Amino acid sequence: MAIQTQQSISGFIATQPQLTVSEHGISRFHARIGIEHSRQEPDGSFTQLEPTFHGLAIFRKTAEEAAARFRKGDRFVASGRVHEYNYDKDGETVAAEEFIASRIGHDLARTRYEVDRSPRREAIAHEHDALGDSAVASATSPQPKVASRASL
Incomplete structure (x- = not known):
């Protein structure tokens, strides 16, 4: 049997997370996240590039748990999938994407905890x-x- 995999990302919470509840009672965690990038130079050193910013959404019980544990600035690792969608802005259709996390945790390499x-x-x-x-x-x-x- 093949190992089933998901996409994963690591980054930092760039805005204070928001927890909302839909009219159907489904909890939704949302935050803007930053993903750091670097480039390896010919001499083997790395140059830090500007981070990119994206939307992160989590649903149901995981959303409630994430809202209780994550704050702006926290480093995380998440698995899930990229959700592409369109929305209207000033009469134009704009393509966008967000990461829908099914699992999320603090980044062990950058976070102290018990x-x-x-x-x-x-x-x-x-x-x-x-x-x-x-x-x-x-x-x-x-x-x-x-x-x-x-x-x-």
Whole structure:
């Protein structure tokens, strides 16, 4: 079986993210993002080029989680797909694109953080229904926080 892949990007959050909810109750996270570029020179050195800016959208539960965790300036890695669309501006049709992320996280190489491995409330409720009280009690016992290598 072939490995299924998605497109991925890394960059920084360039504007304060916005969380909105559609009339159908679907959460949407949106922010402008910057992607840094560089060029390798003949001597092997790299020249930093101007970043490019794009739209980033995330939907549903992932959007809500991203809105709680990401701020302007944060570095991230995301996987998903590019969405191309058209819109009208001053009577002209303009082609545009945005990155629709299905997964997003802070960039390990540029972010210090701690990992909380305790189960989320939804996971606890699901385990309770599937396994019963004794299994859930052991699964919900306090877990130590683990610092990433970047914070050491």
